[in-house]
Amino acid sequence: MKDLLDDIDRWRADGKRVALARVVDIEGSGPRDPGAAMAVNEIGEVVGSVSGGCVEGAVVTESLSILQGDRAAGIVTFGYSDDEAFAVGLTCGGTIRLFIEELNW
Amino acid sequence: MISIYDTLAAAIRAEQPAALITVIEGPHVGAKLLVRPDADPVGSLGHPELDRVAHRDALAELEAGRSGIRHYGPEGETTPEDLMDTPVVRVFVESWARPPQMWIFGAVDFTAALAKVAKVLGYRVMVCDAREIFATRRRFPMADEVRVTWPTPVFEARGAELGSRDAVCILTHDPKFDVPAVQGALATKAGYIGVMGSRTTHAKRMERLADVGITDPADLDRLMSPIGLDLGARTPEETAISICAEIIARRTGRVTPSLRDGRGPIHQGGSETLGT
Numbered sequence: 001m002k003d004l005l006d007d008i009d010r011w012r013a014d015g016k017r018v019a020l021a022r023v024v025d026i027e028g029s030g031p032r033d034p035g036a037a038m039a040v041n042e043i044g045e046v047v048g049s050v051s052g053g054c055v056e057g058a059v060v061t062e063s064l065s066i067l068q069g070d071r072a073a074g075i076v077t078f079g080y081s082d083d084e085a086f087a088v089g090l091t092c093g094g095t096i097r098l099f100i101e102e103l104n105w
Numbered sequence: 106m107i108s109i110y111d112t113l114a115a116a117i118r119a120e121q122p123a124a125l126i127t128v129i130e131g132p133h134v135g136a137k138l139l140v141r142p143d144a145d146p147v148g149s150l151g152h153p154e155l156d157r158v159a160h161r162d163a164l165a166e167l168e169a170g171r172s173g174i175r176h177y178g179p180e181g182e183t184t185p186e187d188l189m190d191t192p193v194v195r196v197f198v199e200s201w202a203r204p205p206q207m208w209i210f211g212a213v214d215f216t217a218a219l220a221k222v223a224k225v226l227g228y229r230v231m232v233c234d235a236r237e238i239f240a241t242r243r244r245f246p247m248a249d250e251v252r253v254t255w256p257t258p259v260f261e262a263r264g265a266e267l268g269s270r271d272a273v274c275i276l277t278h279d280p281k282f283d284v285p286a287v288q289g290a291l292a293t294k295a296g297y298i299g300v301m302g303s304r305t306t307h308a309k310r311m312e313r314l315a316d317v318g319i320t321d322p323a324d325l326d327r328l329m330s331p332i333g334l335d336l337g338a339r340t341p342e343e344t345a346i347s348i349c350a351e352i353i354a355r356r357t358g359r360v361t362p363s364l365r366d367g368r369g370p371i372h373q374g375g376s377e378t379l380g381t
Binding site: 002005009024025034035072074075101 | 127129
């Protein structure tokens with residue numbers, strides 16, 4: 001999170017809206033621990049990462065749809081054991097849960 | 106009014122401990138409570154009793170440096186009976202603990218390499234040596250603090266700061282310095298205590314420690330001496346990696362070959378390496 005602060009501050013100073021995605025839970029062989037974070041601004045610029053590169057693209061899509069009001073803040077699960085119809089898996093076979101929300105607090 | 110994010114960002118930048126509690130499932134998704142030791146909490150999770158219980162739990166998680174999910178009832182219920190037939194509030198507690206500390210005794214070449222690797226791993230590094238000409242900021246620009254002093258006063262003044270996440274590395278090879286440093290370190294709760302030296306130095310040091318009354322097997326078991334994993338490391342930089350790798354292995358409880366548990370020379374041959 002510390003590595004994200006400068007970019008987030010700059011985006012917010014420019015008046016851009018920002019979504020924050022944080023790993024809140026991992027099962028099995030997850031690449032990053034809870035607290036790993038990435039931020040996405042309304043024009044799709046990204047800082048940080050939440051996996052070894054497997055799910056970041058999908059996180060950008062989810063983040064943008066939250067910023068656009070197409071879905072509410074909440075938990076998004078990636079991995080083979082999920083039943084939430086997300087097609088993106090992790091090559092390591094683990095499962096990660098992210099909490100994605102607009103940074104408006 | 107300063108936002109929760111701005112308060113949190115300031116704490117993270119200043120490396121002050123803080124924990125952010127976020128409701129991730131249940132009523133009030135996204136609600137937040139920011140907690141810091143010795144400061145009033147900021148925000149709310151939606152009910153005063155839930156705030157009180159979650160605040161208490163988050164401080165404990167912060168103390169342990171842990172982040173993870175906890176669940177409660179909407180009014181802070183925690184027992185299984187109270188949680189039956191109530192909606193569950195799941196919260197994510199994210200901890201920003203103060204950085205772990207590494208205290209390095211002895212201002213030698215190995216010290217600079219170890220301080221560098223420790224910084225990469227996020228430690229706050231203090232270098233300490235009684236010799237003024239060696240313990241200089243110029244020689245250890247990567248250290249957060251360089252102290253010219255004997256070990257005993259440092260441990261007396263600040264030993265209580267050290268806990269399970271902290272490391273003490275004694276690199277002096279000099280009994281005048283080693284023995285009080287080991288005594289001081291054993292009196293703390295430091296999670297890792299390593300002492301450098303060849304097996305011969307180690308054997309002599311154990312005799313000197315026995316002379317000053319350090320004979321308790323539980324104490325001796327805490328000492329990683331000779332310091333480091335048995336990697337065949339030769340250069341100061343390789344040795345620094347072997348020390349930091351040992352610290353990680355001790356924390357995670359994984360089985361890795363420590364020099365302490367082996368026999369024979371620490372360095373074998375050497376002509377095959379280009380390092381000095």
